[in-house]
Amino acid sequence: MITPMLDSRKHTVLEAIVDCYNRTAEPVSSQKIVRDYDMGLSAATLRNTMADLEELGYLTHPHTSAGRVPTEQGYRVYVDSLMTAQKLSQRERQFIRDGYASSRRDFEEIMEQTSKILSAISHHIGVVLSPELHESILRRLELISIDSEHILAVLLMASGAVKNQVVSIPKDLSDEELYRINRILNERLAGLPLKQIRQISQDPVKLKAVFNRPLSDPIATVTRNTFALEQETHVYIDGTSNFFSHPEFGEVQKIESLFRVLEQKEQIADLLSSQQEPLGIQVLIGSENGCEGMEMCSVVRSSYRVRGNQFGTIGVIGPTRMVYPRIVSIVKFTSQMISELFEESL
Amino acid sequence: MITPMLDSRKHTVLEAIVDCYNRTAEPVSSQKIVRDYDMGLSAATLRNTMADLEELGYLTHPHTSAGRVPTEQGYRVYVDSLMTAQKLSQRERQFIRDGYASSRRDFEEIMEQTSKILSAISHHIGVVLSPELHESILRRLELISIDSEHILAVLLMASGAVKNQVVSIPKDLSDEELYRINRILNERLAGLPLKQIRQISQDPVKLKAVFNRPLSDPIATVTRNTFALEQETHVYIDGTSNFFSHPEFGEVQKIESLFRVLEQKEQIADLLSSQQEPLGIQVLIGSENGCEGMEMCSVVRSSYRVRGNQFGTIGVIGPTRMVYPRIVSIVKFTSQMISELFEESL
DNA sequence: CTTAGCACTCGCAAGAATAGAGTGCTAAAA
């Protein structure tokens, strides 16, 4: 628990500074700590300790005569070994539960609702990443005729996700034949992950092996066209305007770079999924998130689990100066909630 | 063409001021006009004319020693009777067409792509409102079993839109029975607008009349649950970060109120659909849009048409100081494009 | 090792001075 280089006083002081800075968004002076934190030390002593912490790289000075501000490294230590978990209040838990109560529990709605809940309760940005479609297991497939050249393929996944896709078909395919194809596809492909189905459908040898039919058969064509899917995850974002209330984003410039990033959904998807380990909670502090234009933001993320042993990610994006214990608890609890939801329903 | 109260000189001057202000975002002085617009008049004369225009309510002064800025009323006159339509260049038309080329032409993708195209080419915010689901005509309905208590209802609309919905069903409904119900529902309900179907499904008398079965019959339950749909339109927004490049949004405050509105999709939906007349283009200048927090923005919108005689709306939201002729042409052309797309495909 | 005291640094806010852009008005010119 105790970082080797830091004695217990340095710990306490660093924690106090992080805490104070998080609340005020202003550099913390030695005076301020004496006044607010009653730790039985004089300002001068604190100044010495603070100077030490600065030398170790945990604090900085905006300028000579200003108070101290935690560095990313300082936050790192704080998050890893200083902060004490802050349990969510009964109220807050209830708020999260209520958020899901109204939803009709379909897949998309849960995703959307989650991003809303996360942002509403954290007062930061809530983000949800759906599980990668390719990893999903096909539960069932339905082909619906649209016109003579197109059908709508409805892919129902084990996770509860649904993917609609318009597919071109060979002309003059009768309804009966379509129905027959539909039945065969379900027989042979249901239960397999999409990734594997895709491989089969693009590989003539495998395709032939699975269906035991010539490649010119309509069934081969339909399969090929239906499963020529791109990799795909959806990103749900909510609460972007919460950023305006933080004083450190007082200048348009800073907020601009952030918003430009947020509009690039792929970047956000990368941000949430990179080096994600299943079922752990992770905190990326400041530039650790590796996202250009988001250096002054931290990300708290966690994976969640849906049926079919698949994982998605939820997260909160906020200023580096966020109340980590609270946000961590929120993300943790919400990811549990959502995993449970997917377990019990659908 | 000529507004009664304004002689031809006032026209020219007003147009010049609007044009100049649109380009520079700064109050326009008499000097500036003499220099840039070669209209054979001295600065003093222009000042007189400008004073007249101000008295008529078409211009204002930020302060005594500043240049003139068009009022909303001024813009109104400009848009209604002064500006000359600016044809899109071949390049621009091609840009729009190319934007659709890649899309696989399913309903959602066209919507999404349209908002992207609009924002990319206008450098403002692109918005698309899908047709109201209730007005859509049901083309076909497919019921897919999920588990013993739920099915997935896939509603395929005449417009090409698809709506998935998880529906609770009576327990122990056999697959055969579900299939039978599915067939009957298609027979009786396909071709009707959802609104009407909803009425039928919620009204015991009508329900009985249509299906000629007791209300306890599973078919009645499934119908009721499937068509208990809320009114629903989707809003697609893109290009929000474009707003940062406009100098009039240099202060965080102004941009904040705008972004808070943009996060409220319902408000945007209202904004686009209120008093919309089919197939016309409309320009709402400044506070005319009636949306709190968007007083400094104008909206150029147009409806588009999908199969089944339904209408949706597309629009561009930008600062009041936008290049109206260009934006109007963009919106007009795009709405034609999208109508054509829906005509030919799907 | 801690702390009081003090000199020193630096940012920030308030004021003062200045420059300059633009207007309105008046009187002369067309």
Added chain:
DNA sequence: TTTTAGCACTCTATTCTTGCGAGTGCTAAG
């Protein structure tokens, strides 16, 4: 009668100065 040159006046934006206050670092005493 309309246009224009000229000029006084107004107001903003910029720059510079000044003073204040918050904070630190260092030193010497407790």
